[in-house]
Amino acid sequence: MARTMTGAEMVLEALKDQGVEHIFGYPGGAVLPIYDELFQQDKVKHILVRQEGGALHAAEGYARSSGKVGVALVTSGPGATNAVTGLTDALMDSIPLVCITGQVPTHLIGNDAFQECDTVGITRPCTKHNWLVKNVNDLARILHEAFYIAKAGRPGPVVVDIPKDVQFATGNYVGPSNIAHKTYKPRVKPDQTAVRDAVDLMARAKKPVFYTGGGVINSGPKASQLLRELVRLTGYPITSTLMGLGAYPASDKQWLGMLGMHGTYEANLAMHDCDVMVAVGARFDDRITGRLDAFAPNSLKIQIDIDPSSINKNVKVDIPIVGDVAYTLEDMLRVWKSKAPQLDKAAHKSWWKQIDGWRAKKSLSYKNSNDVIMPQYAIERLFALTKDRDSYITTEVGQHQMWAAQFYHFDEPNRWMTSGGLGTMGYGLPAAIGAQLAHPKSLVIDIAGDASILMNIQEASTAVQYDLPVKVFILNNQYMGMVRQWQQLLHGNRLSHSYTESLPDFVKLAEAYGWTGMRCDDPAELDDAIRAMIETKGPVIFDCRVATLANCFPMIPSGKAHNEMLLGEDVSDEEVENAIGAEGKVLV
Amino acid sequence: MNMAKPLAKSHYVGPGAVQAVVSRTLSVLVDNEPGVLARVIGLFSGRGYNIDSLTVTETEHEKHLSRITIVTRGTPDVIEQIKHQLERLVPIHRVRDLTNEGVALERELALIKVSGKGEKRIEALRIAEIFRAKVVDTSTEHFVFEVTGKPSKIEEFIQIMTELGLVEVSRTGIAAIGRGPVSS
Numbered sequence A: 001m002a003r004t005m006t007g008a009e010m011v012l013e014a015l016k017d018q019g020v021e022h023i024f025g026y027p028g029g030a031v032l033p034i035y036d037e038l039f040q041q042d043k044v045k046h047i048l049v050r051q052e053g054g055a056l057h058a059a060e061g062y063a064r065s066s067g068k069v070g071v072a073l074v075t076s077g078p079g080a081t082n083a084v085t086g087l088t089d090a091l092m093d094s095i096p097l098v099c100i101t102g103q104v105p106t107h108l109i110g111n112d113a114f115q116e117c118d119t120v121g122i123t124r125p126c127t128k129h130n131w132l133v134k135n136v137n138d139l140a141r142i143l144h145e146a147f148y149i150a151k152a153g154r155p156g157p158v159v160v161d162i163p164k165d166v167q168f169a170t171g172n173y174v175g176p177s178n179i180a181h182k183t184y185k186p187r188v189k190p191d192q193t194a195v196r197d198a199v200d201l202m203a204r205a206k207k208p209v210f211y212t213g214g215g216v217i218n219s220g221p222k223a224s225q226l227l228r229e230l231v232r233l234t235g236y237p238i239t240s241t242l243m244g245l246g247a248y249p250a251s252d253k254q255w256l257g258m259l260g261m262h263g264t265y266e267a268n269l270a271m272h273d274c275d276v277m278v279a280v281g282a283r284f285d286d287r288i289t290g291r292l293d294a295f296a297p298n299s300l301k302i303q304i305d306i307d308p309s310s311i312n313k314n315v316k317v318d319i320p321i322v323g324d325v326a327y328t329l330e331d332m333l334r335v336w337k338s339k340a341p342q343l344d345k346a347a348h349k350s351w352w353k354q355i356d357g358w359r360a361k362k363s364l365s366y367k368n369s370n371d372v373i374m375p376q377y378a379i380e381r382l383f384a385l386t387k388d389r390d391s392y393i394t395t396e397v398g399q400h401q402m403w404a405a406q407f408y409h410f411d412e413p414n415r416w417m418t419s420g421g422l423g424t425m426g427y428g429l430p431a432a433i434g435a436q437l438a439h440p441k442s443l444v445i446d447i448a449g450d451a452s453i454l455m456n457i458q459e460a461s462t463a464v465q466y467d468l469p470v471k472v473f474i475l476n477n478q479y480m481g482m483v484r485q486w487q488q489l490l491h492g493n494r495l496s497h498s499y500t501e502s503l504p505d506f507v508k509l510a511e512a513y514g515w516t517g518m519r520c521d522d523p524a525e526l527d528d529a530i531r532a533m534i535e536t537k538g539p540v541i542f543d544c545r546v547a548t549l550a551n552c553f554p555m556i557p558s559g560k561a562h563n564e565m566l567l568g569e570d571v572s573d574e575e576v577e578n579a580i581g582a583e584g585k586v587l588v
Numbered sequence B: 001m002n003m004a005k006p007l008a009k010s011h012y013v014g015p016g017a018v019q020a021v022v023s024r025t026l027s028v029l030v031d032n033e034p035g036v037l038a039r040v041i042g043l044f045s046g047r048g049y050n051i052d053s054l055t056v057t058e059t060e061h062e063k064h065l066s067r068i069t070i071v072t073r074g075t076p077d078v079i080e081q082i083k084h085q086l087e088r089l090v091p092i093h094r095v096r097d098l099t100n101e102g103v104a105l106e107r108e109l110a111l112i113k114v115s116g117k118g119e120k121r122i123e124a125l126r127i128a129e130i131f132r133a134k135v136v137d138t139s140t141e142h143f144v145f146e147v148t149g150k151p152s153k154i155e156e157f158i159q160i161m162t163e164l165g166l167v168e169v170s171r172t173g174i175a176a177i178g179r180g181p182v183s184s
């Protein structure tokens, strides 16, 4: 049943029909009609951020922690350009977002009008799809399509650009329909022959490993359940990318820890030496593979991915399976159970023995100190003191992010929000705000660096406005630690502009925003301070003063293979400085 | 997949084993909506793929369908990626690699301006006949030839005309369709 209404009303109507409860936005001339509609209703709650970049990351944190589509609303021109980083971030990490942008009236488009920019042109390469709506009668259909595209298949961000005259114009509203999309029909059910071949190969493996990624999380909680079942049934070891943490419980004995550039020794060596690799919703990113021609050189590979372009992109696989992770794992489990394969128990026993040998290296160990707080220790304590709570962790980007991934352990999916693909400093605070909004009763902590936190610090004000008690735990080393580490590795320790000369007083900064500020620089007082942070009702900035020059290990230097890791304990400064060869230097 | 294969070497092709670059004609059926060509071209430039030839026109007006014909170059792995990346674009109905399927029927049209007097002019006209090029504009000092055919034929014609007073060339780019009774 078509109903007549204005374009601006349609936006609100479509949001309600899509079940949207919260949107993150910032007003401006080109979206005023939509803001006027927002004012006159109370179903959709609008969260006013302090910069559009914050809206996009908040929507990401909301989406990733809840499994829903995140929604942002921004004005034309600078509103839209400020959204670009968040859109790119969501594209890289496959986060479903719908971003509605205002546009100058259609008759002004192309005239360099005030606050005009070519939003669809600028966002074309950083969205899954985008639309400029020129006719109000297309608006409702496009909005519903936008939600479908954002979440179908490999999720991602979409932009709907709505000129102001279209917001005022009257037209026919249509509700969401169940009619199949004309062109976009991603395959979700796997090919059964491939599933059987994969199970056969897995059953014959002597040195198997599961390598899982963000695709498991995106597929939904059921995918994580099925993954656990399959991994336990096979008894095989499992590792995961940064984006996939939590899909498999880190407390389980089959868990090897994260793999990749800052992954554990056992995870990377198991990848290097395996004979059968089962990649599940993971895309063989360069942070994972290290040197490509030495990546798991003696393995046959199975790859499950919903996006055919992720298969054989960086690494050739032997059994590609295009499909949704949950559907595929369900089929694999069924086939595995019905075959009840005879496994090579002896081989698996010696594989686990080999893995235990690698584990014994204790690659995450570090030299603790009684005088200064080691950053690793700070995360260990944070984990120990929060693990029994219902908590969600976001991060910024840098060493603290990697330490968080190494030392904070996740037993559940959707609990860990980090900018993996794009590596966006400034992600963590707005993402925490989004996550807190989706989980008002939970403990939400942004593990931050002193440099990153300043990139979106203005969102502290948003947290206060909406009573969101997020905690920002800053590992304050006064450096852009990760940059400093790379300068030490690659550039003769010439620390060009990686030291922040004049950091703010974070305690006063917190107070200025109406937060609680805390500081700790004594390992002996750390536990009490963390407890105090947790007990504090409102938002807290915790300025944790840590050792300034700690490096993040283990590390696979750029251009090196998995079995050429640098381990923390026994590397000298000289080894660190000579770790990367000439070809490695040009890599990022 | 041959499951009898022993668990040995990976299929991974390292930098040591360089694949040869091949040329492929892709036929891409798309919804003719605003920006669709920009999406396709942006994909190619953004991911560093080559475009040797590109043509696009609406081919089914009622359904608003356009056919984009792209001639591209790359290793077989890159071509495979290009196909998958194209298929990921929302307004794309299907992508076919006509070369790989061995069904590519390719034609191009070119307008070629040649100027000259005397012997060269007569020679140009003689060669044009051999190539079945039509004269579509002329004066005592020039011809404009219209020639259609496979791109290789057009190349050859241009090559010869270079010696006979070639002034300029305009080519449509390649239109391609699959051979046989079924639609491509």
Ligand SMILES: Cc1ncc(C[n+]2csc(CCOP(=O)(O)OP(=O)(O)O)c2C)c(N)n1
Pocket (backbone or CB within 6 Å): A396, A397, A398, A399, A400, A401, A423, A424, A425, A426, A448, A449, A450, A451, A452, A453, A475, A477, A479, A480, A481, A482, A483
């Ligand atoms: C927006 C943005 N700009 C620059 C970078 C490059 N970069 C990566 S890590 C880093 C330093 C981060 O420093 P800090 O937040 O203090 O964290 P630490 O590494 O010290 O833990 C920089 C500048 C980035 N990832 N994102």
